[in-house]
Amino acid sequence: MAAAPQRIVDAVLFDTFGTVVDWRSGVTDAVAAIASRCGVEVDAAEFALRWRARYQPSMEPIRNGTREFVNLDELHRENLIATAEEMGLPVDRIEPADLEWLNRAWHRLDGWPDSVPGLAELKRHFIIGPLSNGHVALLTNMAKHAGLLWDVIIGSDVIRAYKPDPNAYLGAARLLDLPPNRVMLCAAHNSDLAAARSVGFRTAFVARPQEYGPTQQTDLHATDAWDVIARDIRDLATQLRDHAT
Structure with a gap:
C-alpha cells in the first residue's frame, strides 16, 4: 500500500x-469620506500612505520594551492624529464618532x-x-x-x-x-x-x-x-x- x-x-x-x-484602497476611501463630510480637501491616497508609514515606527517602543503593550487600534489612533496634523485634516472638526469610524477603517x-x-x-x-x-x-x-x-x-x-x-x-x-x-x-x-x-x-x-x-x-x-x-x-x-x- x-x-x-x-x-x-x-x-x-x-x-x-x-x-x-x-489596506490602501479601504483606508483611502474612508479618509475621502471623512474629508468630504468635513468639507475639506485632502489627498486621501497620500494620507493613507503616510498613516501606514507610521505603523512600524509606532510599534518599535513596544518591541524594545520602553512602552507597555497597547493594541493596534490605539497605535492607529495616535498615528491618525499625527497624520491629520501633518496633512491639514482638522481633527477638531471631526465628530468623535466619525473619528472612531475612520480609525476603524482597518477593521473593514x-x-x-x-x-x-x-x-x-x-x-x-x-x-x-x-x-x-x-x-x-x-x-x-x-x-x-x-x-x-x-x-x-x-x-x-x-x-x-x-x-x-x-x-x-x-x-x-x-x-x-x-x-x-x-x-x-x-x-x-x-x-x-x-x-x-x-x-x-x-x-x-x-x-x-x-x-x-x-x-x-x-x-x-x-x-x-x-x-x-x-x-x-x-x-x-x-x-x-x-x-x-
Missing part, C-alpha cells in the same frame, strides 16, 4: 495587511480577489489563520467583513508581541501546539518571511505589487529562496496541494 501523501506543514498562517487584504478592509477562494482551498488541507500585528477584535471584524475563512485568530494582544519580534511567531506556534517547522508564514513582505524563517518557520512569498500603489518599489518579487514562491493565494494552495501528491 502506498504511503499517504505528506504535507510539508500543518498550519499556514498569513500576514494580513497587504498580503490578504488591500476587503480581500484581494484571490484571497477568499485561495483560503477556502487551503482550509481543506491545513489549519489557516492570521499571524498579524492586528489584535483579536480587529482581525475578527476584518474576517467577518471580507469573508476570510480562518480556523483560528491569533491576535497580537494574545501573544503581546509585534512582529518581527521572534515571540510573535513562536507564540503562534505554541498556541497551535506545533513545532515551528510545521508552521508556514505566507507574506508579501520579504522582511517578515526572513524573521519567520529565523525561528524555524517554513515560508511562502506572494507578491502584491499594488499594495502601496503604482509607485511601489519594494517587495515586488521574492528576494530570497523561500520554500514557496506563489503568484497569489490560489497558486499557493495549488503548489502546497501538489507538493503532497
Whole structure:
C-alpha cells in the first residue's frame, strides 16, 4: 500500500495587511469620506500612505520594551492624529464618532480577489489563520467583513508581541501546539518571511505589487529562496496541494 501523501506543514498562517487584504484602497476611501463630510480637501491616497508609514515606527517602543503593550487600534489612533496634523485634516472638526469610524477603517478592509477562494482551498488541507500585528477584535471584524475563512485568530494582544519580534511567531506556534517547522508564514513582505524563517518557520512569498500603489518599489518579487514562491493565494494552495501528491 502506498504511503499517504505528506504535507510539508500543518498550519499556514498569513500576514494580513497587504498580503490578504488591500489596506490602501479601504483606508483611502474612508479618509475621502471623512474629508468630504468635513468639507475639506485632502489627498486621501497620500494620507493613507503616510498613516501606514507610521505603523512600524509606532510599534518599535513596544518591541524594545520602553512602552507597555497597547493594541493596534490605539497605535492607529495616535498615528491618525499625527497624520491629520501633518496633512491639514482638522481633527477638531471631526465628530468623535466619525473619528472612531475612520480609525476603524482597518477593521473593514476587503480581500484581494484571490484571497477568499485561495483560503477556502487551503482550509481543506491545513489549519489557516492570521499571524498579524492586528489584535483579536480587529482581525475578527476584518474576517467577518471580507469573508476570510480562518480556523483560528491569533491576535497580537494574545501573544503581546509585534512582529518581527521572534515571540510573535513562536507564540503562534505554541498556541497551535506545533513545532515551528510545521508552521508556514505566507507574506508579501520579504522582511517578515526572513524573521519567520529565523525561528524555524517554513515560508511562502506572494507578491502584491499594488499594495502601496503604482509607485511601489519594494517587495515586488521574492528576494530570497523561500520554500514557496506563489503568484497569489490560489497558486499557493495549488503548489502546497501538489507538493503532497
